[in-house]
Amino acid sequence: MKFDLKNKTAIVTGGGSGIGRAISMTLASHGATVHIFELKTEVADEVVKEIEAMGGKALSHSCNVASQADVRNCVTAIGGKEAIDILINNAGIAHIGNVEKTAEEDFDRVYHVNVKGVYNCIHSVIPYMKEKGGVIINMASIAATVGINDRFAYSMSKGASLTMMYSVAKDYLSYGIRCNSISPARIHTPFVDGYLKNNFPDNSDEKFEELSRTQPIGRMGKPQEVADLALYLCSDEASFITGTDFPIDGGFIRLNGD
Numbered sequence: 001m002k003f004d005l006k007n008k009t010a011i012v013t014g015g016g017s018g019i020g021r022a023i024s025m026t027l028a029s030h031g032a033t034v035h036i037f038e039l040k041t042e043v044a045d046e047v048v049k050e051i052e053a054m055g056g057k058a059l060s061h062s063c064n065v066a067s068q069a070d071v072r073n074c075v076t077a078i079g080g081k082e083a084i085d086i087l088i089n090n091a092g093i094a095h096i097g098n099v100e101k102t103a104e105e106d107f108d109r110v111y112h113v114n115v116k117g118v119y120n121c122i123h124s125v126i127p128y129m130k131e132k133g134g135v136i137i138n139m140a141s142i143a144a145t146v147g148i149n150d151r152f153a154y155s156m157s158k159g160a161s162l163t164m165m166y167s168v169a170k171d172y173l174s175y176g177i178r179c180n181s182i183s184p185a186r187i188h189t190p191f192v193d194g195y196l197k198n199n200f201p202d203n204s205d206e207k208f209e210e211l212s213r214t215q216p217i218g219r220m221g222k223p224q225e226v227a228d229l230a231l232y233l234c235s236d237e238a239s240f241i242t243g244t245d246f247p248i249d250g251g252f253i254r255l256n257g258d
C-alpha cells in the first residue's frame with residue numbers, strides 16, 4: 001500500500017478540531033498510532049473514539065503547547081515507550097488587527113501558542129527522533145509569505161513557523177529528520193465558522209461567499225485536502241522532500257491580481 005504508516009507513532013497538536021482532526025483521522029487510517037495533544041480534551045476524546053471505531057489506534061493527551069512543562073511531560077511519556085516518528089505542529093490560534101490594534105497581551109498570546117508552542121514541541125521531540133529519524137510538519141499559512149489585511153500578530157507567528165522549519169530541516173538533515181511546512185489559504189473549519197459568527201452575525205452567509213472568492217479557485221479548502229498533503233509528506237513516498245513550504249491555497253499566492 002502507498003503512504004503506509006504502519007508501526008509509526010505520530011503526535012498531532014490541536015488534533016481535536018478542523019485540520020488537526022482530519023490529519024489525525026487520516027494518519028490513523030493509514031496505520032499510525034496517533035497521539036493528540038489538545039487543550040480541549042473532550043474534543044480530542046471524540047476524535048479518539050472515531051479513530052477506534054474505524055479500527056485505528058489513538059490516544060488523547062491534555063496538553064497546552066504553550067507550556068514547555070506540559071509538552072515535555074506528554075512527550076516523555078510517549079518517548080519512554082515507543083519511537084516518535086511524526087510530529088505535526090498544527091495547534092494554532094487566530095488574531096485580527098493591524099499593528100496599532102494589536103495589544104501587548106494579544107501579541108504575547110499568539111506568540112506563546114503559535115511560535116513558542118512549535119518550539120516547545122520540536123525541542124522535546126527531537127532527542128527521541130534523532131535515534132532513528134522522523135518527519136516534522138509545521139502548519140504555517142499563506143500569511144507567512146504574503147500579507148493578509150489586518151493580521152499583524154498572526155502573520156508574525158506563521159512567518160516564524162515557516163522559518164523554524166528551515167532551521168530544523170538544515171540542522172537535522174544528517175539525523176534523517178525531514179522537516180517541511182504546509183501553508184493553507186482559507187480552509188473551512190470551526191476556526192472560520194467561529195470568526196464569521198462572532199464578527200458578522202447578521203450577514204455571515206454573504207461573508208462566507210466573500211471569503212471563498214479570495215481564493216482564485218472560488219472556494220475554501222477542505223480539511224481533508226490538507227490532511228492528504230500531510231499524509232504524503234509524512235510517508236516514505238516523500239523521502240526526497242525536506243526544507244520546503246507547501247502552499248495549498250486555491251491559487252491565492254500566485255494567481256491573485258491581474
Ligand SMILES: NC(=O)c1ccc[n+]([C@@H]2O[C@H](COP(=O)([O-])OP(=O)(O)OC[C@H]3O[C@@H](n4cnc5c(N)ncnc54)[C@H](O)[C@@H]3O)[C@@H](O)[C@H]2O)c1
Pocket residue numbers: 013014015016017018019020037038039040043063064065066090091092093113117139140141142183184185186187188189190191192
Ligand atoms: N482554517 C484556516 O483557514 C487556516 C488557514 C491557514 C492556516 N491554518 C492553521 O491551521 C491550524 C489549524 O487550524 P484550524 O482551522 O483547524 O483550527 P481549529 O480552531 O478548528 O483547531 C485548532 C485546535 O487547536 C487547539 N489548540 C489551540 N490552542 C492550543 C494550545 N495552546 N495547546 C493545544 N491545543 C491547542 C484547539 O483546541 C483546536 O482544537 C492552525 O495552526 C491555523 O493557524 C488554518
